[in-house]
Amino acid sequence: MSREYIARDPRTGRPINVGSSRRRSKKREVREGPWMAIPPQAVIPLATGQLESYKVGWKEKDHFMTRLDGIKALSNLAGAMAHEGHRILLDCLMDDDPKIRVAGLFALPSVAETRPDELFDHLSVLLDDKDASVRRAASECLKVVAPTFPSATDSTLAFELRHDVKQRRDAAFVGLGDLCQTWPEVACDHIDELLQEGSLELRRKAAGLLRRVLSKGGAAAWDLVGWALEDEDVETRRQAAKCLVPLAHKEQRIATILAERAILDADSQVMVSAIKCIEVLDTDHGRAKDLVLVGCTHKSVNVRLACVKILPRLMGDEVLRNHCNALLRDEKDERVRKELQEMAFDAQIEGTEEQKNAFLAPAPKVPKIDVEIAESQGKTVGLEDLPPPDEDKNKPRHG
Template structure:
């Protein structure tokens, strides 16, 4: 009698104990539950290779009959000694004339790649251009799910996929690149770098939109990519680069301050406004940022002056704030900004009303407590007048003489 092995009804794999949080999440790679999950292991290869026409499912597992399509999906469940046969079977099924068999092969391909991946990624990429739209759509969806898990395999044809002339295919290719960039930042940066250098403005615009994905974890390479985007000749690319500045300021404030300073000469109105908003995200304790805001408060662009004047009180305090605001107020032409600067330059201690000035005066010394007064009453002698004391003194002198 064979030993009973508890298996997962969805994957068909033996159940085992593991620590919480351990192991790979196979949910995105596992097909929807069906007869393939309960097909007896000894029936998978014969049914997938058409040695038999159908396989009966035990009543305890739901009953019914499994077909070749079910067996193709279940090929990843085979025993180790049958893995080579299963790999060959799914490789042949993905090129079958019947689109239903190609669909079954694509459904079972992700789990098979975890065990044996040779040549399967290439075959999946070929199916992206399948004449049957259902097969093609499924191939694109599958590639998007498995690309973050097999980034090295995806690099085989990613450059060609990203440069597809069809808008629909190019949209799907960039979805795949976004999925890769979230899991493998280095691989994402590599592709974005080549795309930002491309002459095709559509490729540069699409790749620049992915910069927010790699901003926090891209490191020095990511900073360079953002700087390139901010210097691009296309305004839409520069706009996407400016969108990264607030997030960059939270992780790398020094780098963000340098990029903002370098971009203050931006000519496009929408991009410039994004850069001005990014100023509020900078580290106000940074001397470079303080100098940037003080200089920007006297710029020719009223929008830049408004953004910088609103931050003056964050980088300056006390007398230095009043002095700087007073100098700026003398040359400011915008009435609202001039009033704002005058308010910052106002010194209530010197220019305020009497009541405001009095608030800065030192407090009077406290009155001595009655308990600290000389306790004359304790002696029992009433206090004497000064004239009486002088008279007593003369009497004493006469007696001594």
């Protein structure tokens, strides 16, 4: 069996995102219930109303299944029965009874995996159903199917993301969040459009999803982070700035460019996020070092403090002390001054006697054979013995 070809970047050796169809999809949550115990031959008669009830055993208990349970069980059919079940489901979605329509929406995600024909057209209609319970069920159904069927639900999801009803917007955003994992390219298109909306809520929620598409979204996701960092709303910029540190672990060059923008932001939280990104970056990179040095004299105290803490990674001891002494001349904040003073302190010159002695090289050890020879001649190796305390008292103070 031949191995699958993987396109790689010739500079880094990393796989290139070419949109391969083989992806790790998010597993859809399987909803369980007694209807799963209905045998296939009884599902269609029960779903069409030919049988009023059917007794099944589920988890050591007896349950009497009704037509609503039969409709839910349409998702368990396979083969020729699945085609008949699809036709019955379409009829249920157009039924006059709201409970029947709700049960049909429950079965729709599973049936759509084998026979999606016409189902999503009915879903878009039922989202505006006259009955509130049907509308809620349709929103839940869209939340489930959006990550699996991005093309079929594209326009419907875009409409629901901007709906006036908060419950419908929230359900759509949950579906978009799951779509970020299964189809990040499609999710980037939705986020791109949302970031251009005039509503602050939509832009903030869209910016909050950027981290989910960062790992698989590629260049499109990087562009979205850059655009969000230039948004007029400070909360949107803060959400985008949270992507800088994860991006620094993946793409240092792109993260450096975006950090250059963020560190000049008027909001201190955005600037601190940029500085944390620079901490992760290779500080030997000249541009990253320049950004830190400029940040040490920034008007925001938090930015100055964060930049000062990075200085030991950028400079040697002597250069660091000189730079800290220069910053201390103009620094007024006590927290920053304390940090600078600790870095500028040279224990070898300004420390106590004990601290200075710690830097002295230890005396070389006398070989054991020399010690034995000296002791045999009555000599002392090392420091001389101190005189007894009584002799010190008898000696005059001077002379």
